[in-house]
Amino acid sequence: MTGTRQAHHPDHFDLLVVGAGIVGLAHAYTAAQRGLKVCVVERDAACIGASIRNFGFITITGQAPGDTWRRAMHAREVWQQIAPYAGIDIVHRHLWLAAYRPEAHDVLEAFMRTPMGEACELLDAADAQAKAPALSLADAQSVLFSPHELRVESRTAIGLLANWLAEVHGVTFRFGESVLEVAAPRVRTSRGTLHAERVAVCTNTDLHGLFAERIAAHELTLCRLQMLRVKPEAGFRLPGSVMMDLSLVRYEGYSTLPEAAALRARLQREEAASLAHGIHLIVVQSADGSLVVGDSHHYGDAPEPFAMEEVDQLILRHLRSTLNLETAQITERWTGVYPSSKTTPCVIDAPDDATRVVLVTSGSGASTGFGIAHDVFNAW
Template sequence: MITTAQYDLVVVGAGIVGLAHAAAAVERGASVAVLDRDDHAIGASVRNFGHICATAQTGQALTFALAARERWLTLGRQAGFTVRECGTVVLARGDDERALLEEFRDERGGDQVTLLGDDAIAALPVAAGTVTGAALLPLDLRVDPREAVPALAAWLADNGVRFHRGTHVGRIESTEDAVVVRTSRGDLRGRRAVHAVGHDVDRLFPDLAEEWSIHRCRLQMLEVDAGDLRLESALLTGTSMLRYGGLSAMPSAARVRERIARESPELLDVVMNLMSTQRPDGALVLGDTHHYARTHPPFDDEYDAELLLREGARLFGRPLRVLRRWRGIYATSPRTEFLVAEPAPGLRVVSVTSGIGMTTAFGLANTVVDELLR
C-alpha cells in the first residue's frame, strides 16, 4: 500500500533505466521508492541480447557506457548475478568490413580493439570460409537480462528501496515542497522524481514526446536452438557496423553500406542488425530488425523472421530451429540518444532513445541523480 512517507527520490518505472536511477540514489544515501504498473519487468529490459556493448559507442554514449561497465561489474558482485567479461567479436565478411575494423583499431588502440589472427578466426563457430577478418572488443560484457534485472530489483529492496508493483501512475505534479506522484493506489511524495518508462513517454507527457519526436522502434527477435554451437562472446556482423556509432563513423562504413545495398537491399529495408548472444541454457538470441512509428500495428508477419533465419543460417552454416520469438520495443528519437527533460521543478523525464539502455543506463543515471540530489 502507498504510505504517507516522503522519499528523497521517487522513480516511476522499474526497467533497467529506472533501477539504475534507484541504485545511483541508494549509493548516495537517499531514500527511494520505485513504482511500476507490472509485477515484474516484461519490456525492453528483458527482451534484449544482454549485451553491454561499450566499445562500439561514441560521444556521450561512450562516456555513459564506460561508466556503466564498472557499475555492472560492481552490482553483479553485490546483487549476485553473473556478469561475463567475454567481450564482443565483430566479424568481417568482406574486404570493406575488414578495412573498417582496421580503421577502428587504429582509432581506439589495441586495448579496446584487437584484430584476430587466422587461427582465432578459424576457431570461430561460424560458416567455414566466410570470414575475412575479425576483431575482439575485450571491454564489452554480457549478462542474462532475465536473471540480472530481477536480481538487481531484489538487491535494491534488500537495501531499503520500497517497491510498489501493480501500480498505475496517472499524473505527476510539483508543489512547493515535493513532487506528488498520483497513482491508482494513492499519492506518493518525493523531494525529487524520475519518470523512466522507456517508450511510453507520451502517456503522461505527450507534448514532451512530440517536442522530441519520440517514436517506438519495433524489433523482431528470435531464440533459436543451434545444437552444440557455442559462443563465448557476443557476435556482431557487417550490418552491426552500420548500427553502432563508433563503427559507423569509420571511413569504410559508406562502402559497407553501398555493398549491402547492392547485394542485399532487403537487409537495409528492415534495418537489420545481424548479431547473436548465447543464453545460459545454450539457446542463441538472434536478431534483430527495426521498424519505426509512434503506434505500430498489432500484427506481425513472418517476413522479418524469415530474413533473420536465412541470415542466421548463412552466418553459422547450419539450419536454426526457433524456440521463442518476440517483439521488442524501445524509444527512439532523431534528435537525441538520451532524453533528459524537466517538465516541472524536481521532476526529470528520462529515456534512452537509442536502443542501448542496458549499455548506458548506469552511466546516465549517475549524471541525472547527481544533478537532482545535489
C-alpha cells in the same frame, strides 16, 4: 537531495522513480548509493517491457563516440560490480565481429585507429578461426575482438536487480500502481498520494502520459524489433557475443566513419531486404546453450505487434552464414518496442528543478542506463 531518508514518513521519499525498467532501476541504484530513500512505482505487476525483451548484451564497442561510449563503459563497470551481489550471472564476455567484405574490413581498420579501438584487436581470419571455432570464417576478411562486452540474461536479471535493491538497499517497490500526476513533491497514483523531494520519470514507450507535451517536443517515435531463441546442436558454444558486416552500418561508432559509406553502398546492392527491415545480426548464448538471435527495426507511432516470417528467415540466414551451426531450431519468437530519436541517444528533460524525464531513445538502456543515471545525478 537531502538524503534524510525521512524514516518517520513511510510515504515520503527523497526520490521517486516512475518505471521499473533498467533505466528506472539504474536511477534507483544510483540514488540509493548516495544514501537516499527511494521508491520505485511501476504500473505493471512486474517489468515486462523492453528491458527483458533484449539480448542482455552490454555493448561498448561500436557505441557512438563521446557521451554514449563513456556511459557504456561506466555501465559495464557497474554491472560487473553488482552482478555477483544481486545473484546475476555474467553468462559470457567479449565481442567477435566478423567482417566478410573488404569494405567491412576497411571500416574495422578505421575503427581501430580511433580512441575506442583501445584494447581491441583486429585479427586475421585464420587466427580468429583458431580462437573461435564456432564462427564460420572461410570467407571472412578479418574479425574485430573486443574484451569490453559482457552478457546477462535480461529476462531474469531485471527482477533479480529489483529484489536486491529492495532487500539490500531498502528501495521501496510499488508494482501494479500507475502514476497519474507528478507535481513534486506531490505524486498522485492510482492508489493514493506519495511525496518525494525529486522525481525521475523513466517510462520508456509511454510517450503520451506523464509530461506528454514536453516529450512530444523531442519528436520521438517507436521502434519494434524481432528476436528469436534458437536451439543449436548439443555442445555448441559461442566464444562471446557475435556480430557481422550489417552492424557496421548501424552502430554509430562504426557507421559515422568515412569508410562506412562504401560498405553501405555495397550492402544496399547485396542486402537491400535486410537493410529495409533494419536487420543486423547479434547472437548471444544463454546458460542452457540456446542462442538469442536478432534483430530488426521497424518504426512508427504505433508499430504493429505482429512478427513477420520474412524477417525471421533473413535473420536465420545471417545466423547460418556467420556460425558453424549444424542445427538451428527456433524455440521462441518475440517482439520488443522502445522509443527512438533521429537526433539523440537519450532524452534528459527537466520540467522543473525537482523533476527529470529520462528516456533512452537508441535501444541501449542495458548498455548505458547506469551511465546515464550517474550523469543525471551529478548534474542534479
